[in-house]
Amino acid sequence: MNVYIETYGCQMNEYDSRLITSILASDGHGMVRDVGAADVVIVNTCSVRERAELRVLGRLRHLRGLMRKEAVLGIVGCVAQRMGDRLLREIPGLSFVVGTEQYWKLPDIIESAGAGRTVVNVGTGAGESYDDRPGLDEASLCEFVSVMRGCNNCCSYCIVPYVRGRERSRATSRIVDEVAELVALGTREVTLIGQNVNSFSDEGRGFADLLGAVAGVARLQRIRFATSHPKDLSDEIIDAVGSIGKVCEHIHLPVQSGASDVLAAMNRSYTREQYVALAQRIREGIPGVALTTDIIVGFPGETKQQFRETVSLMNEIRFDSAFMFRYSVREGTHAAGLADDVPEEVKIARLETIIGLQKQVTSEVNAALVGSSAEVLVEGPSQKNDELLFGRSRAGKAVIFPGDAELAGRIVSVKIGSTSAWTLHGGDPVLS
Numbered sequence: 001m002n003v004y005i006e007t008y009g010c011q012m013n014e015y016d017s018r019l020i021t022s023i024l025a026s027d028g029h030g031m032v033r034d035v036g037a038a039d040v041v042i043v044n045t046c047s048v049r050e051r052a053e054l055r056v057l058g059r060l061r062h063l064r065g066l067m068r069k070e071a072v073l074g075i076v077g078c079v080a081q082r083m084g085d086r087l088l089r090e091i092p093g094l095s096f097v098v099g100t101e102q103y104w105k106l107p108d109i110i111e112s113a114g115a116g117r118t119v120v121n122v123g124t125g126a127g128e129s130y131d132d133r134p135g136l137d138e139a140s141l142c143e144f145v146s147v148m149r150g151c152n153n154c155c156s157y158c159i160v161p162y163v164r165g166r167e168r169s170r171a172t173s174r175i176v177d178e179v180a181e182l183v184a185l186g187t188r189e190v191t192l193i194g195q196n197v198n199s200f201s202d203e204g205r206g207f208a209d210l211l212g213a214v215a216g217v218a219r220l221q222r223i224r225f226a227t228s229h230p231k232d233l234s235d236e237i238i239d240a241v242g243s244i245g246k247v248c249e250h251i252h253l254p255v256q257s258g259a260s261d262v263l264a265a266m267n268r269s270y271t272r273e274q275y276v277a278l279a280q281r282i283r284e285g286i287p288g289v290a291l292t293t294d295i296i297v298g299f300p301g302e303t304k305q306q307f308r309e310t311v312s313l314m315n316e317i318r319f320d321s322a323f324m325f326r327y328s329v330r331e332g333t334h335a336a337g338l339a340d341d342v343p344e345e346v347k348i349a350r351l352e353t354i355i356g357l358q359k360q361v362t363s364e365v366n367a368a369l370v371g372s373s374a375e376v377l378v379e380g381p382s383q384k385n386d387e388l389l390f391g392r393s394r395a396g397k398a399v400i401f402p403g404d405a406e407l408a409g410r411i412v413s414v415k416i417g418s419t420s421a422w423t424l425h426g427g428d429p430v431l432s
């Protein structure tokens with residue numbers, strides 16, 4: 001059958017959609033890019049904030065209208081896991097609801113759905129880590145590789161542990177094999193992903209060992225990873241990032257708030273001071289490192305003063321960039337029991353304040369790079385202007401520069417001539 005998949009949410013969902021593609025391909029199904037040509041339409045969903053969820057539910061209703069009448073519609077991922085059979089009442093014409101640990105069953109489920117049966121399978125508890133994903137036929141230059149699934153932290157605002165289950169690491173050998181398979185198909189950069197990669201553990205070996213093992217894959221040029229929880233980012237990992245040539249100098253280290261009492265209410269297990277000291281150790285141990293973060297404004301009880309502490313932390317650390325969010329109540333989480341007492345207009349104003357501040361800081365941090373040379377992995381023509389090339393620096397910054405499209409896949413050195421808030425613009429590339 002022809003399958004169309006649409007993906008929302010984080011890198012793990014991107015990875016899972018590839019996983020679903022390979023599970024279905026090994027059962028003889030093919031992928032299509034046009035929803036109107038599909039026999040099966042699958043939407044892989046995110047539950048992290050209410051707005052993300054509402055958008056996806058709206059999209060599902062809309063897709064039903066774009067699909068062929070006889071095609072079946074299914075929902076997978078975190079919203080499927082969270083809402084289960086409630087979704088059948090919300091989305092008319094929905095044929096299947098499949099949770100995050102049940103993707104192996106999709107070939108059977110699709111068959112049943114095709115025969116007119118409605119299927120809901122959101123079973124959990126098996127600790128599925130998809131270690132034996134079927135082989136792939138093709139790969140991109142940059143790919144995600146899951147090293148662990150689930151999360152054992154209980155950040156009080158967060159739905160992820162409820163929809164992704166307990167943390168479990170994949171075996172090092174499987175991860176290395178998967179990276180080697182991708183490299184054989186043309187991949188040159190992998191991003192090792194998990195909700196909390198720093199707590200990776202395989203028979204006593206930790207994340208620093210995993211970085212060393214993956215770096216041993218010949219012809220792989222770059223390794224990135226996300227996400228790092230501040231409480232688990234050890235000196236050993238900092239040393240590994242600083243010393244293993246293939247590991248890029250970028251750490252995504254969500255801080256969430258600059259106020260220690262808000263961090264305590266969030267159950268983040270570090271204080272502002274501990275975070276600042278860690279950021280300093282990272283900058284000393286990894287020259288040229290980019291530090292990026294996630295921030296939530298309007299957590300229950302967040303006062304004006306506590307919000308100012310977030311602003312002052314942003315000024316103190318000067319992150320290279322940040323993802324910034326308004327707090328969103330998630331049913332079933334610990335924080336859902338607290339009064340969501342910061343008015344929506346205050347949340348919006350606080351968010352606007354920090355977005356403006358971060359844009360300013362990012363522009364300044366990038367402007368300081370003018371005149372320096374960046375090592376860039378060329379990804380291909382720039383989307384906005386196909387006469388220019390696009391790639392990322394080791395720090396993960398977008399770089400646009402002139403050059404021949406045949407350089408795609410090569411590492412070049414680019415001298416930075418000018419910058420904007422989100423992009424570095426460079427001169428002619430030099431092969432390194």
Ligand code: SAH
Binds near residue numbers: 049194
């Ligand atoms: N495991 C990662 C990412 C989790 S989700 C981590 O621990 O950092 C990505 C980001 O979404 C979080 O870092 C947080 O900033 C934000 N987020 C999670 N739950 C949220 C909620 N209920 N409201 C607003 N933002 C939230």
Ligand code: SF4
Binds near residue numbers: 151195
């Ligand atoms: Fe959510 Fe916290 Fe786990 Fe990240 S570490 S996924 S924010 S519970």
Ligand code: F3S
Binds near residue numbers: 008046078159
């Ligand atoms: Fe969203 Fe699920 Fe990822 S809730 S952030 S898609 S783990």
